[in-house]
Amino acid sequence: MSERLDKRQGEWIDRSRSIHFQFEGDDYTGFHGDTISSALWANGVHILGRSFKYHRPRGIFGFDDIDCNAMMESGSTTNIRADLTLIEEGMSVKAVNTLGSLKKDRLRFLDYFSAFTPVGFYYKAFHTPKRLFPFYENQIRKIAGLGKIDAQTPMKTVIKDYGFCDILIIGAGPAGLSAAIEAAASGANIIIIDQTPHPGGTLSYRYKNKGPAIDLLNQLLEKVKACNNIKLQLSTLASGYYADHWVCLTNKERMTKLRAQSVIVASGCYEQPAVFHNNDLPGIMLASGALRLINHYAVKPFQHVVILAANADGYRCALDFHEVGIHVVALVDLRREGEQSELDKQVKGLGITVYRGHFIYEAIAGKMKASVQGVVLRNLDTDIPVNKESEIKLNCDGIAMSVGWTPADGILRQGSTRMEYDTRLEQFLPIECVKGIFAAGRVNGVYALKDQLEDGCCAGAEATALIGLTKPGNNKRPPKEESPQSHPYPISDHPRGKNFIDLDEDVQVKDIVNSVKEGFDSAELLKRYSTLGMGPSQGKHANLLALRILAHLRGETMRGKQITTARPFTSPISMGHLAGRIFTPLRRTALHHRHKALNAKFMYAGDWLRPEYYMTDGLSRNQCIETEVQNVRNRIGIVDQGTLGKIEINGPDVVTLLEKVYTGRFAKLKIGMTRYGLMCDESGVIIDDGVISRLADDRYYISTTSSGSAAVYQTLQRLVIEWGLEVILVNTTSTYCAMNLAGPHARKVLQPLTDVNLDPDAFPYLGIREGIVANVPARLSRVGFVGELGYEIHLPADGAITAWDAIMTAGQTHGICPFGVEAQRMLRLEKGHIIVSQDTDGLTLPFEAGMKWAVKMDKPFFIGQRSLKIIENKQRERILVGFIFPKNYLSPKPKECNLVVKNGEIKGRITSVGFSPTMGQLIGLAYTAPEDSDVGSTLSIKLDDGSLVEAKVVKIPFYDPKNLRQKING
């Protein structure tokens, strides 16, 4: 059965291109340009989906981004909106949320059980007895939800780009187009978007009977085309408005983040339904939905229609319907006075009966509630409460509702526009927009076509004046509509309910009534309790109705009422759109590819990738690490330290700065020497450490931890300003690479490659020298993190590979091997050096971490000093100590963060632990109570499995306590 009409002027389908598709396993044909909904309706298919709660059949409702009961799944894609999605050749879709098939949905019995499931029923049952709740919850979860998710679905992301324009116009209807034309004269760069694939807004489907609609649209479009500075983007939705005119535009292939100087919102209105028993049957539509079906897709929505009207639009619909051969059974006008314009006569002239002051009491359902068979009308004055005798029954297969509008104000509200209920128009109106946002056309309460054009013009002129392209003119906005376009209460009660407010969520009138009775009597509480407006259409057709009922029940007027807060998105938007091609920054050191070639196992450290260790065939991870450790101790190793923060500090006030930010003393640090530096925050907590080197009188070079580098640099910059110091900071973290060459053979390997005299007398321990390494300018410093003779080599990143290669070649005969982060951790642990953020936490004070030696409390000032003075004499709660396990102790191995306990109380935790290849035993650092921190004390450590093992507190460093190794003359 085809419901396709003859060609309509300006129709959106291309009849030369047939499209074949499947719905619920059956084959259908539509035209290019058809949406799933229009194509199915053209094929006589009226059940497009089932409702969320009661699984009632649903059809086309509004064709305006609110048909959320017609959701499809196709292959692995789900929750496809049938009203918005165009059919494609070979497409196969089925309705979501049905058990079995759409027609024979096994959950349709839920409709008959609705008496058991009043509003919020799930709050009132299933929780006793407690043990059964998981069972009930499982059942409820299965029934709830829409489409099924398929975990095999490949990831689809779209292009994300940035856009810029002077004026963004949302809505290519009469107001939007005329705003664009007006503003274009100023030379402004304009983008006009519309959600639909064709421009025109109401001009594309309304006013057909008046003749000029399509002509007017064509004229406007021609003017738009003639302006090079107007870009018309169709099928594009303004999904969200954010601060400073940052608008998220989406279409199928793209998400654009657009920065506009000004935004004109000409998005029109959403038609609002009337509420009566069975108002959800397939065949009952918003009049605008029916008109869209007729004029966009040339599909006949119904054969015999009853129109429920409360405005002139309803009468115009009657004329339009009649024109395409629909039998208008009757026009039921909610208004006692009826329509006062010529339209009344025109409609009656066609032989259509008009019932003034009547309302639809119920729609009579066909079999399985899959269709409309007729309506029952009642007289507003005589039939309330009930006068069954005077009821009028009419047969029809469709109902068109034209009872009112609400502005499509999603973007306006997201843009903090103040909206107020206008008691004359019986709808919300924008009262005050944020600077740069303008409302025009029907969204602004301007309904007459010529006024809409005028309103658009004014908005265009105001926008160009705002951005300074034109002088502010004396444009006067046309008056708002004077007569109400919406009925204040198009709602009828019915003993059998099923008079739906929110089709997404199956919320009925009684649900609102009962919610209010229970005390949920504000718009927000009502929403949360009844789930009204929480569905995919976000209450576009429901919120206003609910507010009307709420006011009615409370005996209040609509004055001053507010709809629940509008938030992005205006229409749901896919995560693939929002994610775009996921961009995750990753930092690699200059030597990354050398590590890769050496078979490094990489690990993430903040944003950095670092070699954890170097893999060797046949050796376990631990064996590899132990080998690396031993190689440093016995021969020579090299580690990439490029991730360290590296900052140059120059200027006359350098010393002042360093003295104030580090806990140690630096004024007397000799040129060519380095010193350890510890940094605290204002509360005295350790936040960073590094090595401070003096290159010249007023030239220092400092290193920071890898994770702290950005924060330290930024903090120093701020302090320089705050303290008014004459200091220049240069962050060389990325431009410099660093490596540490360590082991007894370090000097032998390095000397031939550098012009720096490595003789211990010329270059003592803790010294720093500048020179070249393998012809690359470099800074060499003798620091002792791993506790062997060693040189930290800092050089420009582009010379890193040259130097590395030269060192590796030179070191070959001495047994050089690279070592990774893990070996370095063990090497420093053997020396008892702490790692800030591993051996310290968010509250660690220097006294607790054994760092008292690095803190000069008698200095005039350093950050954290004043706080440390306050806390200094307080009872310590924990002390970091070194501990060992007996040499013969092998397992189970304690792990980092295993707890130190005493008498069942937590006293601390292990912060670092591992098997020391050098010492041949398990060693580690742990926090413990001060009374247990003396050398020789016993720590009781609770392992993963809850068992307790004992470790002995020893003096640190574990290895080479006199620090002779790092000073040897190897």
Added chain:
Amino acid sequence: MKILKCPINGPRPIQEFIFGGEYRPMPDPNNTSNETWADYVFNRAGEPGIKREWWYHLASGTWFIAEHDTVKDVFIKTYLLQNITEDE
């Protein structure tokens, strides 16, 4: 995305900036009670209003002061620290 005006680089998207907290001049550590010092270290003016805040333009390394309406999320003005007037 909000736009914030860096006093050196002009208006830039806020993603380029890092928030540096309330602008709080430090009391003289040698001349202040423990209570006042702890108040300086920990306590903040958390109530809504127009606040002077530290902001950092990451791309250029510029620290500056912004007067920020924390209710409307509007930046009223921005300037370098040297241009701050203490009596405001």
Added chain:
Amino acid sequence: MPYRLLRFALNKKYAEPPMFTEPSKLKKSYDVVIIGGGGHGLAAAYYLARDHGITNVAVIEKNYIGSGGTGRNTAIVRSNYLTAEGVNFYDKSVKLFLDLSTEFNLNLFYSERGHFTLAHTDSALRTMRWRAEVNKHMGVESVLVDRAFIKEIIPEIDLDCRHNMPVMGALYHPPGAIARHDAVAWGYGRGANMRGVEIHQNTTVTGIEVKNNKVVGVKTNKGLIQTNRILSAVAGYTPSITKMVGLRTPIVIHPLQACVTEPMKPWLNAIVVSASFHLYISQSSRGELVMGASLDPYELHSTRSTLDFAEGLSGHTLELFPFLSECKILRQWAGLSDMTPDFSPIMGKTCVEGFYIDAGWGTWGFKATPASGKTMAFTVANDQNHEIIQPFNLSRFEQYELVGEKGAASVGH
């Protein structure tokens, strides 16, 4: 079908008594005034009435009940905290939650789903072990699990995260649960209301009268109330209230954003959190994915939404669950988080006599609702800090006795 539902069908008159009564005008005086009609305030009122017989109580709410953090969080309940003090407190809360539906005769949909905190780096893994060890020691179910374990429970997850920071392991907390957050406030509200507590919605506190360092009254837009005991339970609005009594606190307010997707059939049982990806995600009983990210980076008292949040969150979600790319986000929103320097609440008595504070709930307030209500009711009733909230006293900052909940890195939730 449960008998209770049968009642609705059989009973012609609607079978449910009103949840709340609308009180008449404010009285001249109350024994206790609670500022803030969110979960915490209502819970405190409930326990004051039930456990301490103090029913001459007014809850003053400037908006509607549950309009603050209660209705804006992602409804996660867990007790796998890092410090003994924290675990102790939140464990009490979890235990109270378990019986709340029965107690209220209101189904809160308290659903134990199991809670995974994913670790993508070895330092994160170390922190997870720390938490696991403390939890186990305190008798809270928590365990460090490997990739295979995660995959078994959540087969859909891409542990390699599309080759960006693969998951190394996770902290698994079986009692981790989600609940209908609004209903928690309603349940407490109804329970308090039934016992005589008055709930005044749409009433704004404009000032607090203090004489000789003692509170004596509360000024509201609907008149002055005399009282000697005031409990402030206003989370994101705390600094405005404390200012009225001249108290300074370390609290700063940052927005925390969240979003939900369109409903889908159930597939995700567990609650998944990734600190490295700034993401937490769970599926509600209605089928929506409820998702949140980290705190907004700057101080703000506005619940505006940002696009960056939705973009970043979507990207990270797809790294773990790439098949969700066509799943649509329905709505985003924000709440105000009252952050403290040590990621722990501020609770108990203050130096102003009769002024009690329940604040500093940052991003972890919902799960604390029952325990905070119960302990604050005790504290107000006895004018003595409940033992388990003693570590959370406001004076801890002045004393430099912060609670170490922040751990090694600043990762909240």
